[in-house]
Every structure is written in structure tokens, then in C-alpha cells.
Amino acid sequence: MTKVSMTVNGKAVARDVEARRMLVDYLRQDLDLTGTHVGCDTSQCGACVVHVNGKAVKACTMLAAEAEGAKVTTIEGMASSDDDLHRLQVAFNDHHGLQCGFCTPGMIMSAAALLSENPTPSEAEIRHYLEGNICRCTGYHNIVKAVLAASGQDSAALAAE
Amino acid sequence: MYNFEFVRPSSVADAVAALADEDAMALGGGQTLLPTMKARLAAPTKLVSLSGIDGLSYVKTGGDSVEIGGATVHADVAAEVADAFPALAALVARIGDPAVRNRGTIGGSVANNDPAACYPAAVLATGGTIVTDKREIAAEDFFQGMFATALEAGEIITAVRFPVPQAAHYEKFAQPASRFPLVGIFVARFASGVRVAVTGASESGVFRWTEAETALSSDFSADVVEGLTPSADGLIGDLHGTPTYRANMIRVMTARAVAAAG
Ligand code: FES
Numbered sequence: 001m002t003k004v005s006m007t008v009n010g011k012a013v014a015r016d017v018e019a020r021r022m023l024v025d026y027l028r029q030d031l032d033l034t035g036t037h038v039g040c041d042t043s044q045c046g047a048c049v050v051h052v053n054g055k056a057v058k059a060c061t062m063l064a065a066e067a068e069g070a071k072v073t074t075i076e077g078m079a080s081s082d083d084d085l086h087r088l089q090v091a092f093n094d095h096h097g098l099q100c101g102f103c104t105p106g107m108i109m110s111a112a113a114l115l116s117e118n119p120t121p122s123e124a125e126i127r128h129y130l131e132g133n134i135c136r137c138t139g140y141h142n143i144v145k146a147v148l149a150a151s152g153q154d155s156a157a158l159a160a161e
Numbered sequence: 162m163y164n165f166e167f168v169r170p171s172s173v174a175d176a177v178a179a180l181a182d183e184d185a186m187a188l189g190g191g192q193t194l195l196p197t198m199k200a201r202l203a204a205p206t207k208l209v210s211l212s213g214i215d216g217l218s219y220v221k222t223g224g225d226s227v228e229i230g231g232a233t234v235h236a237d238v239a240a241e242v243a244d245a246f247p248a249l250a251a252l253v254a255r256i257g258d259p260a261v262r263n264r265g266t267i268g269g270s271v272a273n274n275d276p277a278a279c280y281p282a283a284v285l286a287t288g289g290t291i292v293t294d295k296r297e298i299a300a301e302d303f304f305q306g307m308f309a310t311a312l313e314a315g316e317i318i319t320a321v322r323f324p325v326p327q328a329a330h331y332e333k334f335a336q337p338a339s340r341f342p343l344v345g346i347f348v349a350r351f352a353s354g355v356r357v358a359v360t361g362a363s364e365s366g367v368f369r370w371t372e373a374e375t376a377l378s379s380d381f382s383a384d385v386v387e388g389l390t391p392s393a394d395g396l397i398g399d400l401h402g403t404p405t406y407r408a409n410m411i412r413v414m415t416a417r418a419v420a421a422a423g
């Protein structure tokens with residue numbers, strides 16, 4: 001067992017874990033932060049996306065030990081309270097960017113990373129950036145709409161597919 | 162995944178020492194190695210992370226070459242070579258997806274030499290150099306077939322150096338599920354001639370299509386490629402495409418790459 005320490009959603013945490021502990025299991029099982037999901041565990045689906053030092057990563061494909069000393073943000077860190085959701089969460093709600101909601105934590109975290117790199121992405125840029133996030137329900141259209149809306153752009157212009 | 166011992170040394174010398182153990186493996190960004198270990202296709206007893214080593218993540222541009230530190234992640238390469246070597250930036254910006262590009266490293270990709278990886282095509286087409294903790298290896302000598310390279314046990318890639326061509330383009334026909342190229346072509350035009358590297362297609366990994374190189378060196382046009390017929394011998398046949406299909410794709414993608422390189 002090794003001690004792995006990091007800052008998660010602004011809080012310093014430390015746990016003794018096996019070397020093979022993945023970051024996603026550290027978050028979900030050791031810290032009980034179950035908002036981050038595991039869809040595939042093979043780096044395909046993006047349900048596990050979190051930010052490590054501000055960068056989107058697939059937490060199922062990063063060792064917890066590699067995040068030693070890092071600043072990690074998960075979906076739980078996006079809203080300060082139920083009444084004060086992140087603008088992406090509001091937009092997903094307004095534009096029906098989710099159905100079952102399984103992919104949503106990863107979608108929000110990826111979309112947040114996109115908006116921090118590129119505050120007003122085009123529809124094509126949004127689709128390209130979300131390539132590593134799979135949604136079985138929505139057909140993506142409303143997710144793209146929600147990201148457009150969250151970036152302050154006109155999402156009504158997006159043609160129905 | 163079986164458990165292992167994890168170490169994160171802070172210098173190349175310490176990493177080399179840690180890798181001296183039998184069954185120790187170097188860990189770059191882990192975007193290939195960790196899934197491989199989950200599938201129990203690899204079971205190192207010790208992982209030596211290269212992420213804690215200072216000075217292994219950088220991009221140096223200048224003159225007519227670009228040098229990239231072995232532990233540099235794809236996202237940083239894409240951003241930092243955009244002006245100096247736009248064709249390489251475009252290749253890197255389409256590896257995997259954004260989250261994978263934030264972890265995966267150039268050293269990891271090149272050391273793994275997946276027959277469908279993108280980076281090896283750029284290294285081979287430009288006649289690049291792989292710099293390790295003990296020597297420099299020319300691309301020609303480095304790639305030795307599917308998942309095989311000239312690296313010795315415990316040898317670490319510290320940098321990769323690319324001569325910057327006068328014109329270049331990477332054309333990738335992505336397999337939509339994996340986002341790896343079904344066929345990827347890197348065309349590089351230098352004053353001394355044209356080089357064409359093919360990835361994704363061959364059972365022996367990345368290779369140069371010399372017939373196209375000769376033709377393109379005297380007439381750099383897509384038309385000249387249209388007249389060639391790449392051989393299907395030794396090409397990969399799987400559920401995504403037969404060897405004949407891949408051979409045809411080599412011609413089509415090379416013509417597109419030449420047209421785009423201008
Ligand atoms: S659970 Fe990590 S990518 Fe699917």
C-alpha cells in the first residue's frame with residue numbers, strides 16, 4: 001500500500017491504496033465520489049472524465065498514484081449547491097442534453113474543458129471535441145445544443161437532424 | 162490487472178536504474194499500457210513512471226528541425242508545433258480524443274510502435290531520429306515490425322527529432338470505433354526528395370512506399386500517384402478491410418495527402 005495524496009474539489013485528501021488503484025476507483029470507492037461514472041473501463045466512453053490540473057483525462061486510464069499532488073476536479077466540484085449549478089449543467093437541463101444521465105458527468109467535464117480552451121466553439125468543434133464521450137440515449141444533438149447555449153451562442157439555429 | 166510496484170523517479174538515471182529489474186516496464190501516459198495490463202496482456206511486476214522526471218516534457222523548434230521531449234503529451238505537441246511544423250500538429254491533434262491526448266506521450270507511442278499508430282508515420286516519413294538515454298537511432302533502424310523497435314530492455318526515449326519538410330501532410334482514414342488509422346499516409350517533401358510513410362496497413366508495421374517516393378520526387382502531383390498500384394502482399398486483412406482494400410486505400414490516401422501538401 002502506498003499513500004496517495006491530492007486535492008479533490010478544493011479539499012486535501014489522502015488514502016492508502018494499492019499501486020494498481022485507478023484514479024476513478026480512488027474517487028468512487030475511496031472517497032465515495034460516485035458522480036464520476038465507469039461506462040467501459042477501456043478508455044472508450046468518457047463517462048469517467050475528470051480534470052487533473054485543469055486538463056480533461058479519462059480517470060479509468062490513469063493510476064491514482066500518477067495524480068499524486070495534483071488538483072482534481074470531478075462533477076461534484078462543478079456546482080456549489082443544488083441551487084447554483086454550473087452553466088453547463090443548467091444548459092443540459094434546459095436543452096434536454098441527457099436522458100438516462102449515465103454519460104452526463106463525463107460530457108459536462110469534457111465540455112467544460114472545451115470551453116476553457118475555446119470559449120465559443122462552433123458546432124463542428126464541439127462534435128470533434130466530444131468524440132471520446134459516448135452517449136447511448138440522446139443522439140448527441142441536444143448535447144451539442146446545450147454546449148452551444150452554455151457558451152452564450154444561439155443554439156436555436158442548430159438544424160434538427 | 163495484477164498488482165505491481167510503482168516508482169516515480171525524478172531523473173533519467175534513476176529511471177534507468179529502476180528499469181534494470183526483470184519485468185519492470187516504463188510508464189509514459191499509460192493510454193496503451195494500462196488498458197493492456199487491464200486485459201492481462203501485460204503484467205509487469207514494476208512500473209517506472211516517467212512523469213516525475215524534470216526536463217523530459219518540452220518542444221524545441223528552430224532552424225529546420227523540431228525536437229520533442231519523450232514525455233511530452235500529445236495536446237502540448239499539437240499546440241506548440243502548430244507554426245513550426247503544421248502537418249505534425251494536425252496529425253497529433255487527431256490522435257485518440259482530447260482526454261487521451263492530455264495523457265498520451267510521444268515517447269510512449271513511438272516505443273510501442275503499434276502498427277496503426279500515427280506518430281511512427283511522421284517519424285519515418287521525415288527521417289527523424291529517436292534519442293534515448295544512451296544513443297541516437299535513425300527512424301529507418303528504429304521501427305522493426307509490429308510492436309518491435311530497436312530499443313533494448315530498460316532503454317528510455319528521451320526525445321524525438323524531426324527534420325521539418327518544405328511541404329508535408331498526414332492523411333488518415335480513421336477506423337471509427339478505435340480512431341486509429343485504417344490507413345494513414347505521411348507525405349514529406351524535402352529539397353532532396355519526397356518520402357512517403359504508410360501506417361495502419363502492414364503486418365510489419367510502418368513502412369515507406371518507395372515506388373511513390375520515386376515518382377513523386379520527379380513530379381509532385383496527385384495524378385502521378387493515381388497511376389501506381391501498391392502491392393497487397395503483407396498487408397493486414399481483418400474485419401475492417403481486406404489487404405486489397407488497404408492497398409487501394411494507400412493509393413487514394415497518398416494522392417489526397419499530396420494534393421493537400423501542395
Ligand atoms: S469508463 Fe473511462 S472511458 Fe469509459
Ligand code: FES
Pocket residue numbers: 097098099100101102103104134135136137138
Ligand atoms: S443520456 Fe444516457 S448515455 Fe447519454
